[in-house]
Amino acid sequence: MAEYLAGATVYVLAERYGIHRATVGQHLAARDIDTQPPGLHPDDVPTTVELYQAGWSLARIATKFHTSDMTVRARLLEAGVVMRSPHKRVRL
Numbered sequence: 001m002a003e004y005l006a007g008a009t010v011y012v013l014a015e016r017y018g019i020h021r022a023t024v025g026q027h028l029a030a031r032d033i034d035t036q037p038p039g040l041h042p043d044d045v046p047t048t049v050e051l052y053q054a055g056w057s058l059a060r061i062a063t064k065f066h067t068s069d070m071t072v073r074a075r076l077l078e079a080g081v082v083m084r085s086p087h088k089r090v091r092l
Helices: 010-017 021-030 042-053 058-065 069-078
Strands: none
Touching (some): 042 069, 058 069
């Protein structure tokens, strides 16, 4: 529990203790610890749009804002951004 609160992810903890990530999540949930990544603050959406349009991946943006790639995707769609094909790479 202390390791998670100090910043270790469920994936890191699962590997460290040789258990499945879902098991880590169950242990944390039993202690009322929320493992859902935080959302994306509305003030960060314009920057998120700029980064995505500059070629950043959803995963990279999510890491920058400490959230999930699906949250980033949802906010981009809400902002009217047309998503790139996942099969085409953007060269930076």
